[in-house]
Amino acid sequence: MSFLDLKNVTKIYPNGTKAVHETSLSINEGEFMVFVGPSGCGKSTLLRMVAGLEDITEGDINLDGKLMNEVDPSERDVAMVFQNYALYPHMNVYNNLAYGLKNRGIDKETIEQKVNDAAKLLQISDYLQRKPSMLSGGQRQRVAMGRAIVRNPKIFLFDEPLSNLDAKLRIQMRLEIKKLQQKVGVTSIFVTHDQVEAMTLADRLAVINNGIIEQLGTPIEIYDNPKSLFVAGFIGSPQMNFLDGNLKNKTLSAEGFEIKDINSDFEGEVTLGIRPEHLSQSENGLISLRVELVEQLGSDNLVYGQLKNKKDFCYRCPGNQTIEKGSNLSLNIDNNKYYIFDKSTGKRVN
Amino acid sequence: MTRFITSSFSHLILLIGILIMVVPVWMIFASSTHTSSMINMNGLQMFLGDSFYENYLRVLLYQGGFFKEITALKMFFNSFIMATGVAILSVVTSLMAAYALVYYRIKHATLLFWIIFITILVPLELRIFPTYSVMAELNLVNSYFGLIVPISASAIATLFFRQFYKTVPDELLESAKLDGANTWRFFVDFLIPLSKTMIVAMLIFMFVFGYNQYLWPLLVTTSEQYWTVVMGLKMMSGSIVHRFAFVIMSMVPPILIIIVLQKHFIKGVFQDK
Numbered sequence: 309m310s311f312l313d314l315k316n317v318t319k320i321y322p323n324g325t326k327a328v329h330e331t332s333l334s335i336n337e338g339e340f341m342v343f344v345g346p347s348g349c350g351k352s353t354l355l356r357m358v359a360g361l362e363d364i365t366e367g368d369i370n371l372d373g374k375l376m377n378e379v380d381p382s383e384r385d386v387a388m389v390f391q392n393y394a395l396y397p398h399m400n401v402y403n404n405l406a407y408g409l410k411n412r413g414i415d416k417e418t419i420e421q422k423v424n425d426a427a428k429l430l431q432i433s434d435y436l437q438r439k440p441s442m443l444s445g446g447q448r449q450r451v452a453m454g455r456a457i458v459r460n461p462k463i464f465l466f467d468e469p470l471s472n473l474d475a476k477l478r479i480q481m482r483l484e485i486k487k488l489q490q491k492v493g494v495t496s497i498f499v500t501h502d503q504v505e506a507m508t509l510a511d512r513l514a515v516i517n518n519g520i521i522e523q524l525g526t527p528i529e530i531y532d533n534p535k536s537l538f539v540a541g542f543i544g545s546p547q548m549n550f551l552d553g554n555l556k557n558k559t560l561s562a563e564g565f566e567i568k569d570i571n572s573d574f575e576g577e578v579t580l581g582i583r584p585e586h587l588s589q590s591e592n593g594l595i596s597l598r599v600e601l602v603e604q605l606g607s608d609n610l611v612y613g614q615l616k617n618k619k620d621f622c623y624r625c626p627g628n629q630t631i632e633k634g635s636n637l638s639l640n641i642d643n644n645k646y647y648i649f650d651k652s653t654g655k656r657v658n
Numbered sequence: 659m660t661r662f663i664t665s666s667f668s669h670l671i672l673l674i675g676i677l678i679m680v681v682p683v684w685m686i687f688a689s690s691t692h693t694s695s696m697i698n699m700n701g702l703q704m705f706l707g708d709s710f711y712e713n714y715l716r717v718l719l720y721q722g723g724f725f726k727e728i729t730a731l732k733m734f735f736n737s738f739i740m741a742t743g744v745a746i747l748s749v750v751t752s753l754m755a756a757y758a759l760v761y762y763r764i765k766h767a768t769l770l771f772w773i774i775f776i777t778i779l780v781p782l783e784l785r786i787f788p789t790y791s792v793m794a795e796l797n798l799v800n801s802y803f804g805l806i807v808p809i810s811a812s813a814i815a816t817l818f819f820r821q822f823y824k825t826v827p828d829e830l831l832e833s834a835k836l837d838g839a840n841t842w843r844f845f846v847d848f849l850i851p852l853s854k855t856m857i858v859a860m861l862i863f864m865f866v867f868g869y870n871q872y873l874w875p876l877l878v879t880t881s882e883q884y885w886t887v888v889m890g891l892k893m894m895s896g897s898i899v900h901r902f903a904f905v906i907m908s909m910v911p912p913i914l915i916i917i918v919l920q921k922h923f924i925k926g927v928f929q930d931k
Contacts, residue, residue, distance in 0.1 A: 359836060361832050380835075381832075381835045382836065382837070382838040384836075388832070390833060392827065392829060394827065396833075396834075397852070398851040411838035411839055412838055
């Protein structure tokens, strides 16, 4: 049995909303799991059920071999970092860290030792006497993490903890969280709607949509091999291009071009997905793109334009290429790197 | 220039207002430091006389009342007990009522709250006979307990605390829960320190409310031993200067309370926000 086991977990709110549908998931000890999905998809609800802050309507949650369903949050030995940090405004940083330990009846010297160790690890030793209102966003974030670390819990839960920070700090804290987790080695679940955050942090990630885990795997697995239209569209930035098409006799006919010998027996209406980075320019390419806008990121150029049928399309090329606005590009798909989805169900068919 | 004129004008109006409020009080104070024959002959005085100690000491220690059992000093003591009791008890009950209404999953909590709130429309004077008969049945007439308890559930304080608790983010409770705090610890370690400012404000408010009670102490005390200052104002006999001195002294405790606690009040408001 793995460290954290969710078995057919379902959450139905009193008003009848079904937030999580029969979700099963196993997380190994020391693993960094990320739940990613759009807002309202049930990822936070799932996390809060692990924490014990939401009741479980059906199913079981096992942590370290013990059934957690009826266990009070205070007895679960989990620590959570909230989106707005939820620091205790009337206590200084030291007491914020020490509060959970005091409640567990740990003696004063041990508490001091643990708080000082955690403070050193997070570089907040200088602020221990300050109130949270006197700290910057990044410092508050560290205090919130310190409060989790100091208790040495079985599992860390992060509920979108980076979304209140500015872009630069977010990237820095993202790195720090990852480093810290590797150093401390605690099993962690991180909830986010930001796919870049998800990709960079996760050992494994679960893409959640409408209360269902659409796909579970390592970030690269999910990026390379999305199993549904939703996952394909959600993971990857800029977003995958989607074109309508028809699949018949292993031949795909899409907006003005055909692809033959497709590895699928599916027949009918499909959606063709191509990532902007899986294209390259060549003479007599399949796709003809009229350039409308070029975003120069330095390392890359993002080329936005329209196909012949006025469909928006994006192409990513190395930053050293010069691309004129208004020009026509002829593009080929790299190495069969395209994805075909059943248009009605969204399931991958190739 | 026009700004100078308008600001002088508004200051002038404020000054007139202050004079209207302060002068009568000053006249009573100034008159209370003269001898009674001086007041009887020359009317109210604007300047201080030289009988301050004589008059005030006599008032404090004079055995007044019908049975000559009560002194002003004892009345101050009674009023202090009553006002402090009302303040503390009503703040404690309101804090706990608001906590239950906001944080416990009580059915129809909102309805219950409005029922509590409606009691604002039913002042003590309206329910004074039933309240009295309850107190009489309980044998609490002529006791501090009887003075305090019937007026120490405050719907207004409950309203204030309830509204404040509703602004406390849920994450704080959840975070505290994960940190091992039970319901009692959350109340003591979080809500009480967070509402410190409001508690002080309510203490001031309820102290003055308790101190100013007139009709209830009048009804529930038959023994002079339990007379309070405000009802003593009416019961006090003696010469005019002594009554003036008593009026002035009766104003001191509420003013003192406000001056002392307002410091904390303002400090709290500016620090915690």
